[in-house]
Amino acid sequence: MAHFARNKNLPYTMEEIQRMTNSCRVCAELKPRFFKGDSGKLIKATAPFERLSIDFKGPLPSTSSNRYILTVVDEYSRFPFAFPCPDISTQTVIKCLTQLFYLFGMPAYIHTDRGSSFMSNDLKTYLHSLGVVTNSTTAHNPQGNGQAERYNGIIWKVVILALNSHNLRIEQWEEVLGLALHSIRTLLSTATNATPHERLFGYPRRTPTGTSLPTWLTTPRIVLMRRLNRTNKHDPLVEEVELLKANPKYAHVRLSDEEKPLYH
Structure with missing residues (x-):
């Protein structure tokens, strides 16, 4: 009708x-x-590595035996980890989490959906032996593990972008997974006003784009620099200087009317 x-x-x-x-x-x-109330989280992490959310993505096309990704997200910092996996068994989950715990220690809580590998007694026994509390989403509500599911999508989108920029096939996703994670970890989150790396470690993450020099600063030449002294508002804002050398911290230049070099 x-x-x-x-x-x-x-x-x-x-x-x-x-x-x-x-x-x-x-x-x-x-x-x-039905009336849909506020979807705000009932439990919220208050410190780094207090709560982790984990979820699988796959199966994925692959040139290797790894056809799945185990995504682990620190809920406080939103710092993502991703492990290529051959299957979604409980033993694979335990192996990946053990690698993570050896590096960062044990979290207080781990949140999962109700997948069979996450609900097994073996995983619960392993985590409880380490003092890690486990909880899962309610039945028929995988959205309850929204942060890990959301990062599954984010990671895969960035992987596709990296594959396209490197002219690689989708089956070669493992080759750019590390690059994709590096990019996500350095992105500013509008919710926290910080990058995941800054929230987790407390200092900015060093990146090639943040420390390398642009090509026009790699060779001596005449460049424009902001004028240090202006006698009136009509003076130009910039002036020509001779670039002698430069590094990521400062440039070594010579002003047109001075014989000695100037650090700026």
Whole structure:
């Protein structure tokens, strides 16, 4: 009826359909509408590595035996980890988490969905032996593990971008996974006003783009520099100087009217 109303544009037909369906008992039973309250998180991490969310992505096309990615996200900093995996077994999860724990220590909590590898007694026994509390999403509600699921999508999108920029096939995703994680860890989060690396470690992450020199600073030449002394507002804002050498911290230049070099 609705499609008929759109195609034929009969007057008031849509309103009549809405009134009919709103009063229809069958519609109410099969398509109920419930009040949806605030979707805010009931539990929130208050410190780095307090709560981790984990989830699998896959199966993925691959040139190796690894067809899955185990994604681990620190909920406080949103710092992502990703482990290429051959399967989604409990033993694979334990192996990946052990590598992570050896580097950063044990979290207080680990949050998962209700996948069989996460709900197994072996995983619970392993984590409880380390003093790690486990909790999972409610039944039929995988969105309860939203942070890990969201980062599954984010990581894969960045992987695809990296593959395209390096002219690689999708089956070669393992080759750019580290680069993708590096990019995500240095992105500013509007929710925290910091990068995941800064939230987790407390200092900015050094990157090639932040420490390398642009090509125009790698060879001596005449360049423009902001004028240090202006006698009036009509003086130019910049002046030509001779670039002698430069590094990521400062440049060694000579002003046009001075014989001695100047560090700036």
